[in-house]
Amino acid sequence: MNTIAVANSKSLVPPDETTSLDAIAGTRALGPDILRAIAILLVMLLHLPAEATPLPLVGIRPYGWLGVDIFFVLSGFLIGTQLMAEAARRDSVDFKSFYLRRAFRILPAFLVVLALYTFIPSLRDTPTMQPAWRFLTSTLNFGLDPRSGGAFTEAWSLSVETHFYLILPVLVFLLKRRATMVFIAILAATIVIAGMGLRFAIWQSLVGAPAEVHEYGQAFAAYLRDIYYPTYNRLDGLTLGVVLAAVRLFRPLLWERYMPPYIALVIGSILATAALMIFSWRGPFTETNLPLLLQPFPGAVVGFPLFSAGVALTLGAMLDLQPKIGRWHLPAITGIATLSYSLYLTHKAVYQLDRMVFGRENLQGLSGFVIYVATCFIVAAALWFVVERSFLHLRDHLVPRSR
Template sequence: MLSGFLIGSQLLEPVSRGETPSLRRFYLRRALRILPSFLVVLGLYLFVPAWTEMPVVTPAWRFLTFTQNFGLRRNGFSHAWSLCVEEHFYLVLPLTVLALRGRLRAPSLIAIAAAVMGGGMLLRGGLWQHHFSALGPGDPGWREFDRLLYYPTYARLDGLTCGVLLAALRVFRPQAWERWTRGARAGAMAIVGLACLGGVLFINEEHYRYLPYVLLAFPLAALGFSALLVSLAGPAASRVCARIPGVKTFAVLSFTIYLTHKAVQHGVRDALAPQGMDAFHVVTVLGGAVAVLLAALALHHGVERPALKWRERLERGLTSRKPQAQPAAP
C-alpha cells in the first residue's frame, strides 16, 4: 500500500500539472535506488555459502528477471519475492498512467480499483476452490498454498491499488486530503484502520487458509493500512512520529534492512546456539537486531548512498537536456 501511494504520487503529480511523466527519469530513479544493493546481496547469496540462511535453490536468472515469486518454494533469499511484486508494479503503473491520463474521472478510477480488488478476490477464491477445498487440516497439499496464493503478484494487487487511490486523492483533491488527515476525521480513520487489521488477525487466527481468509484478508489489510496512512499523514501526527528517536534512520535503512535481515539474524542464531541461547533468547533477539542494523548501515553507506548520489548527477543531466515544457491547453 505504501509503495502504491509513494510511486503513484511520483507519477501523478506531473499529470496534475499538465505534464507527461518521464519514463526515462522514473526508471533511472528506480533502477539506481534498488539494483545496486540488491545485486550486492544477491551476489553474497550466490557466491558466499556462509552468508545464506538456507541453501539457494532458485536459479539466478529468476532473481535477475524478478520472476522468483511465481512457483516459489522457500529457500535462500526467498524473501526477495516481494521485490518482484514491486518491479512488476513499476513496469505496469507508468504505462497505465500514460495511457489513461486525461481520460479518467474519479468515478471511473474508483470503479477500476474496485474491479481490480474484486477480480483478485474471485481469482484467489477460484484457485482455492480448485486446489484446496477438499483438503483436510493436516493434508500435505497445503504446502502449495503459499506458492499459489501468497507469493504471486496477482495475490498482491489490493494494497497497491489502495495506495494508488490515496495518491490520486492527495494529488487531484488536495482539499479533501487535508480534511481527512486532520482532526476528528483522522482519528476516525485510525479506528477504521485498526478495526480492519483486527479483522485480519481474527480471520487468520480462526480460519487460516480457509476461504474467508483467502477472500477477505488481503483487501482488509489493504484498507486497514490505507486508513492508518490517512490518519498519520496530517501535520500533527507527522510531527509526533518525527520526534520518535531512530525513526528517520530506520526509514533511510528500510531497504537495506529488508535485504540483509534474514541472513544476518540466522548468523547470529548460529553463533549463539552453542552457548545455549535459542532464537527467542533476549541476547539472541537484541544481538540480531544490532547486527542487522550494522549490516544495513554498511550496505547503505557502501553501496546505496553512492548509487543515490550518482542518480542525482544523472538526473541533473536529464533535466538540463529537457526541452522547455509547453503550457497546458485550457
C-alpha cells in the same frame, strides 16, 4: 466530472497542494516512517526462530508477514503520488527518469546481496536456492516452491514491486486525459474484487483440497506458490495506496470533508483489527499445526484487502497529522525506516551468519534476540552507507528529479 489532465490541473490540484504532496513523496515524513519501521520490524520478527523470540513477542510473531502488505500500501501511495503529480503538471510521464531513479534505488543493494547469496552458499538460510536468473528477471514470485530452493525467497516481494513499477507509469500516461475519479474507483474496485475471486478459486482448487489440508509441507507450499507469492494475487495494497494518492491529489477537499485524520484513524484501526480477527480464525485448520500464514477461505480472500484498506486510511491520517507528529523527535524510528530496505535484504542471512559465529546454542532467549537485532542493524547500516547511500547520491547527480 473533471479529468486527470493538465488542462484541468488548476481546478484539480491547487499549486500549494501539489507542492506539499511532492514533498511527501520525495522527502522523509514521520508518519510513513512509523509505518515503514513497523513493517520491517514485523518481517524481521517473522523470520526470527521461535527459540530466540522473547515471550512478549511470541503472539505477534505469526503476524509478521503483514509487514510486506504495509510496504505495498506505502509503495502504492508514494509512487502513485510521484507519477500522478508529474502527469498533472507536465501532461506527460518521464519514463526514462522514473525507471532510472527506481533502478538506482533498488538494484545496487539487491545485486550485492544476491551476489553474496550466490557465491557464498554458507550465508544461505536454507541449503538450496532458486536460479539467479529468476531473481534477475523478477520472475521469482511465479511458481515459487520454497521446498525446491528457499534461500533469499524474501525477494519475491521485490518482483511484485518491479511489476508495479513497470505497469503504473504506463497506466498513468494512458489514462491521464481520460480517467475520472469515478473511473479510478471502478478500476480499483475491479482489481480488488478480481483478486478476491481469483484467490477464492485457487484456494478452493488447491489449498482447500481435503487431501492437502493435513499435509503440512504440501498445503503450505501450495498456498505460498499459488496464492501468496504471485503478483496478480498481491495487488490489494499497491492498488489502495494508489487510490489514496489519487484522492489526496485530485479530490483533497473530499478527503478533508469525509476523512478527517481522527475519523480515518478510527476506521483504519477497525478495518485492520477486523482483518487480524479474520486471519486468526483457523476454521478447519484449528486442529493442525499449519502456520497462521496459511489462511482458510476468509483470510485468503478478504483479509488482504481489508488489512490494506486499514493501512491506507491510517497512512492518510498520519499524513494529515504530519504538522503535529513532525515535531516529535524520534531518531530511532527515522533510523529504522532509513535502513528498512537493507534490513529486508539481509536479515535472514545475518541470522545464518550469527549461527556460524556464535553457535545456535547461544542464540536462544533474550541474549539470542539481542545478538540478532544488533547484528542485523550493523550489517544493514554497512550496506546502507557503502552501497545504498552511495548510489542514491550518484542517482541524484546523474538523474535529477523532474520538476
